[in-house]
Amino acid sequence: MCRMVIFKGENEFSKKLIASLKKASEKDIFYNLKSHKDGWGAVFFSDNNEMYFRSTEPFYKSDLSFIPNFSYFYGIVHARFSAPNEPMIGSIHSHPFLSHGENEILYIAHNGWIDKKAIGERFNIKYEIRNDTEVFSLLLEKEEGNIRDRIINAIEFTKNYAMLGALNLFCIISRYDNKKEICYYSKYKDENIYIKLFKYENRENFAVMSSSVAYEMGYINENGKIISPQVEEVPQDILFLNGKKW
Numbered sequence: 001m002c003r004m005v006i007f008k009g010e011n012e013f014s015k016k017l018i019a020s021l022k023k024a025s026e027k028d029i030f031y032n033l034k035s036h037k038d039g040w041g042a043v044f045f046s047d048n049n050e051m052y053f054r055s056t057e058p059f060y061k062s063d064l065s066f067i068p069n070f071s072y073f074y075g076i077v078h079a080r081f082s083a084p085n086e087p088m089i090g091s092i093h094s095h096p097f098l099s100h101g102e103n104e105i106l107y108i109a110h111n112g113w114i115d116k117k118a119i120g121e122r123f124n125i126k127y128e129i130r131n132d133t134e135v136f137s138l139l140l141e142k143e144e145g146n147i148r149d150r151i152i153n154a155i156e157f158t159k160n161y162a163m164l165g166a167l168n169l170f171c172i173i174s175r176y177d178n179k180k181e182i183c184y185y186s187k188y189k190d191e192n193i194y195i196k197l198f199k200y201e202n203r204e205n206f207a208v209m210s211s212s213v214a215y216e217m218g219y220i221n222e223n224g225k226i227i228s229p230q231v232e233e234v235p236q237d238i239l240f241l242n243g244k245k246w
């Protein structure tokens with residue numbers, strides 16, 4: 001399992017989210033204080049800039065001084081804890097991954113564990129050298145229709161035939177008209193606070209995050225109870241775009 005955040009927000013809010021993810025990735029309160037040590041990655045957007053970065057370093061050991069000082073920006077940051085027997089050759093296996101559409105590019109991060117073999121064999125994707133999230137990103141390119149249809153179809157196949165643990169997805173949709181949108185989805189088998197996602201929304205700031213990041217932000221307590229009026233748990237099996245059912 002991994003820790004991750006997706007957001008759009010003002011500089012101070014965004015930097016606080018990233019710092020909270022860094023803290024959660026070192027000692028996760030909801031995972032026996034284990035660390036998420038298997039690399040990390042991020043993508044950041046402002047109106048005129050894009051920064052895409054992946055690393056094999058543990059996120060909590062990384063120097064983050066290079067993160068842009070945009071006044072307002074979109075982003076995904078993902079700290080990886082590799083699923084069993086998944087490849088860890090280099091930064092090529094760190095999230096987020098790219099998936100190309102006809103009118104957009106998707107940046108995709110995933111928390112959970114899905115059966116990449118079931119997807120690969122059904123859709124003729126070379127899965128052995130890739131991790132499960134990259135295989136899912138390639139599945140999106142195999143599907144037909146508009147971006148919503150492709151995401152829904154990929155989720156439905158995975159949910160029905162390739163669920164091993166959880167399918168928590170974050171996507172930033174970067175369209176060729178320069179519009180950016182936040183898409184997210186949550187589905188899991190076990191009712192465990194570690195796996196759950198939480199949404200924060202307050203005026204210009206919006207984010208969805210792993211539970212332990214929500215804890216470090218002060219949004220939930222050590223029992224997983226919500227203690228902030230701007231926060232709610234992300235419901236299962238609903239695809240969201242910009243905070244609303246898509």
